[in-house]
Structure formats: C-alpha cells, structure tokens
Amino acid sequence: MTSDPQPQFVGTSTVELYRASASDLDVARAAWVSQDEAAHAKEAEAGRIEGLIRFLWRNHHTSPFEHGQFTFIVTTPLFVAREFMRHRTFSFNEISGRYTVLPDVFYLPPASRPLRQEGKVGAYRFESGSQEQVDLVRNTITANTANCYVAYHRMLDAGIAREVARDVLPVNVMTSFWATVNPRNLMHFLNLRSAPDALVEIQEVAAEMEQHFAQQMPVTHRVWREALFPS
Template identity: 45%
Template sequence: MSQNEATEIQFRSDVTVELIKHAASDADVLWAARVSTKGESSLEEIQADPERSRGLINFLMRDRHGTPFEHSSMTFYVRAPIFVFREFMRHRTFSYNEESGRYRTLEPVFYVPAPGRKLVQIGKPGKYEFVDGTEEQRSLVAETTKESYRQAYRAYVEMLEAGVAREVARTVLPVGLYSSMYATCNARALMNFLSLRTRREDSAFPSFPQHEIEMVAEKMEAIWAELMPLTHAAFQSSGRVCP
C-alpha cells in the first residue's frame, strides 16, 4: 500500500445513529390496546391526545401487557465497529441489512477507544467492574490497535490489487473496522434492547453492557424518547423492564 493510501486510514472513537423513517407515536399504543374493548371504534384513538391516556400506557407497562407496544416502527442507520454489530444482532426482534464486504471495497475506518474508555476488568463475569487503567496501558492500546489496523488494511489492499476477490481479501480485516447497517424495530423490541444494553442505577434488573454498544443504545433511546415520550417515561418508571 502506498504512503498516500496509508494516510487515508481514519481512526474513530464514536458511533453514528440516525433515524431514517418511522411510524411511531404514543397514540399507536392506545388504539392497539383499546381494540380489545372498543373494536373498530378504537380507530378514533389514532387522532386522540395521548396525554389524556397517560394512565393506560402506564398500566400496560406496569402489568406487562406488551403487544400494544409492537404497533410502531423505527428504522435506524447505524455506523459502528463490526464487533458492536455482532452483539447487536443477538437481538433477533430487529430486522437488519448490513453493508457487504463481498460486494464493495471496505473503507479504512477503524475504532480506537477514546481516552475516557475504561480499559481494565476487575472481577469475574457476572460480578465485575471496569477501571480506567494506567497511562501506559492507554498508550499501548492506542498504538497497538492503530499499527494492527494499518498492517491489516495494507494486506487487504495488496490482495485486491493482485486480483483476489473481495470476499477472500476481507478475511484479514479485524472486527474494529467500521460497518454500516439499517436496523428496524418496534417499541417493544427497542425496550428489550435498551433494558440489556444500557446500564442504569434505577433498573429493576442490572445490566453490564459493553461500552461501545451502550453508546449506540443511548443514541437510539434519545431519538425514541422524542417520538414516544409517554411510553418512554412509563418504561423508565417501571424499572426499565420490557413489557
């Protein structure tokens, strides 16, 4: 790989989350719930003021009547390291489409932990915490990851230039490479995701997500809270338990 190509490598410490399209509001919960008692007249709730039915949303959340929260849809564009996507895709209630290294040349954008990212794990799985680590460890992580990425992408380019197929050449690339995807879900699926991928002191059930997927989850939650504020508030007050 030439010197010019080498300088094009980018290092990032953040993630991108954008709302592409949605059909999601608190009113969606109301008409879906009231069909059980009002039948076809529940359609009147589509134009109703959700504030007048805050109590119903709270009741559904508290007593875990979950299906009314499924009548919504949100599609997010996410750009993050591949290792984040591999955790993300354990949530099979989302629909995913990710860019493919078989069909396009992958861009040299790689993840390097930000200075504030805690580096050292203390304790065993299920009962552990992370601490900052030393300056020497922080320097080691930054320098080693960057050099590893440079070597990996150099090998990738060399194989491509030699005529090797993209799907073969990509095998040398690490999971710190950035990828992009569309992820579509309903509010119930998103609440399940948030309950597991964010850490909050007031959660009924503690969760210990990896820092990088929590960055994605926090951005998604901020967007969702604006779309469905009453549902989000009920989720919070119920201990962040998915109904």
C-alpha cells in the first residue's frame, strides 16, 4: 500500500534579485541630460548628487527615477501574489498550474503572526492570538492543506488535466513569479506595501525588496524613506 503524498510547509516568502540596472547616478544623469554634461560630471565626481535627488523627490519630479529596472523572483503564497499583481506598473511572469504539477510547498503562518483583528474598517489593529488560537490556526491549516494536496494528486493520478486538478488547492499554495519594475514604481509599491496596515505577509515581501533597492540606490532609498517616515 502506498502512502498519501505529504505537503511541505514554509513560514516565509523569498525574494531574489535576478537583475538590477539602477543607480543614484543614473537618476542624476537623467535629470541633467538637457544641461551642460561636463559641469555635471564634476558634480557627480564630487559626490554631489544627494542634494539633487532630494530636490527632485521633494518637488515630485519623478521621471528621472523611471530609467532603471529591477527584476525580482518572488516566491510567496497565492494570496500574497494576488495582492502583489494589483500593481499594474510591474511586468509579471508566473509558474503555470496548467503546464506543471505545482510544487508541494504551502505557507503555514508562524506562531508569531498576529491572529486577532480588532477595531473597524480603515483602522484595524492585529493582535497576537492565545496559544489555543495559534494551535487552532496551525492545526486547521495543516490538516486542510494535507487533504487538498492528497485530493490534487488523486485527480492527477486519475488522468485529470493539471489545470482542472489544481482547482482543489488552497490559497496558501506557494507560487513563484518574476516581477520587473522601474525605481519610481517600486517606491510606490513600497509606500503601500511596507505600511503597517498592509497584509503582514506582503510587508515581509516588501521588506526584502526594499533591502535590494537600498543596496542598488542607497541615496534614493534614504531620501524616499525619510519622506515616507519623517523623523
């Protein structure tokens, strides 16, 4: 007798930076393009681009921030991907449940994830659950996922098309997609998805993306963050 296939569980998403073509200097160069190149090259050498980037951002001159590009490979639960793909300024390509058997990996919220929703629409607070609530959530999701995963494989084994068998999978199934965006639109995404009222799981994805952004464009990142969260 063969045993039922078992799903694997993870408690986090991952973000890999596949490629970046973006720098603070590019922002400055794009802003300077209509002026005397030689004079500005000297400014760049002297490291005087921070003032310019501050001026541009403060005055909403955002087009110089649109000449770079970031490509991320995001692995996250389906319910996070669905929120992510509301951002129309990204280009996306995602793993196909029609052409592949979907990976056996599912999201299980860690015990530390806030579980209770308090307050009213537009001003919710999310609080920690009791140990009993943590156990209820984790046990229920584990059991439900295992049932769904077995049902998926039962249909595949019976010759049902992958695109039909997947209908039984829950929204905590992990998916992977490429997401390409310019720095301006990345900052818009981060404004919305790093905010404390955003879904915890998409905040985690945004935090990883922000780290890559900070590495590639440290000045722009600093200016953006200071404007977002003034001290």
